[in-house]
Amino acid sequence: MIDKKILNDRFLIRHAKVEDAIQMEYVQSRCYPTLHESEILNRDHFANHIKVFPEGQIVVEKDGSIVASASTFRCDFPEHDSTFLEETDHLWITKVQIPNGDWMYGIDMGVLPEYRGIGLSREMYKARNEVCKELGLKGQIIAGMTIGYGKVKDQMTIAEYCEALIKNELTDPTITPQRNAGFRWIRPLYNYINDPESGFGSILMYRPVDENYYLEIEKI
Template identity: 55%
Template structure:
């Protein structure tokens, strides 16, 4: 279990408890206002995640207030094309979580607007990577929403937007920081979720432990 201060000493990163579930759901609603309602995580979902895989659910707190959270499950490396609802067992993770899964899959992360720009997401990624090491896993997987697409939707198709992101011709509020945090681009997953601001798309990325070959898992059929 994790319980430590952020690098600046102002906030606390800790393993989530059932008492945090309601505030985690509040963070979700604020952070994803255009996500389809049936894909929003609720207090009940978060409480179940904590029950199924307690060490994989993290929060950042400002005193007693949850200001950021991240949710994960353990899986074996997934098929490259999958959806948010498929990978999370329709948000509950009960049937999707594999106790001896080799990869930590992050399916949710959110930081309240007033606390953005403080690298709290990076702190959460680092804490998750500590968990990967402590549990003897291969690495971490995430699927980052292309949330910046809304500013470019009149200029580019979502496919064109993703290609420009891949080539570093554009920056995205979610994808660019994740790449800077060490996640390697694998491919876009179109229709990963229902969010028009993101073009319904997210980018599959991976952070492998040193010595782990990503190519062994993904082959050459990536974009």
Template identity: 35%
Template sequence: MIGQTRPAGRSFRDRAVLAARADGRYVVVQARADDTPALEAVQRACFPDLSEDEIATEAHFRSHQAHFPEGQLAVLDVETGELVASSSDLRMNVDFAHYAHPYLQETGNNLFTTHDPHGEWLYGADIGVHPGCRGQGLATLLYGARHDLIRRLNLRGHVAGAMPKGYGRVAADLSIEQYVMAVIRGELADPVLSVQLRRGYGVWGVIPDYLEDDSCRNYGVFIVWRNREYRP
């Protein structure tokens, strides 16, 4: 029951519901300006190892909403009204031969000034579920809403720099390429990348110096989900 979702079409506190867990406890809505304090709080709770320069603050979230409001999603707890998870996306065109860019460069210093309203791909800049609410299917809700947006806009798919947060524990023994291949083969489980692979994403390559986070030794893994319903 928890892992299933209900279709959109209703409202919660005068906000359009984009997706909902089957039991109705959690709903996905478009983030708005008065959500930004809670968005920053979730961000800080989710990424305690991320450098201060790369943490999304209230000002960043307001900029995201100004550039691409449809791509900014939040999960609300219907019982308490609290914001407990979010995702942030922008549109871009992707040069798959030159995909390895630092996060801050790709996102315009986390302000989404690089958003291209005609971009053919959705770029997943961020997704986070408050540690106190993990295991409730909230990331699944957000990914479903993101994929719905991709289909609605007729985009080619979804790309992101996944953080291989388990790599730091084995970095002394494995190169990042060896680690990623072991995760792909199912020999190792990564708390982020393994979940992405189960959702149908494929690995395109490794991004050195993607961001400052020691848990993944600053690496990102460029992942791709293709929209099978895309119409040229």
């Protein structure tokens, strides 16, 4: 079970509880200012996630206040592309949760702006990997938002931006740290999420528990 101090004992990382849902909603509201309101998680969504898949919901607190959170569901590897709302059962996860699924799908990770840049996201990815090991899962799947596209949207298409990312010609505030945290590129997801700053796109990636495990899929 995750319940330990991290980063020189300054923070506590643990599984989320239903009573955390209000603070998790606050973190969400601070983290995604350009995301369409229909895709913003609220306290009811978070509470349901904790009910459906308690092992996969994580928070980080400092001095009793939640400063970061992460939400997931358990699934089989997605064979077909879908939108964020389709993939998440319109944010509820009830219908997409597969109790004996082989993968953990991370649908949200947020860190309050004032606590970014110190490694909290990396710690949450590590914690999720520990949960994957405990549950015997193959690893994590994420769809990382190409949030840096907004700065170059007048210079290139989202497809060109993704191509530059895979060639390491550009860095992205979300995708680059995720890849540095061990996530491996699968493919871009166009028209995945309703966020103009990300070009409405994301990058499907995975992080296996066993570093010697590789998906037998075509990568670009």
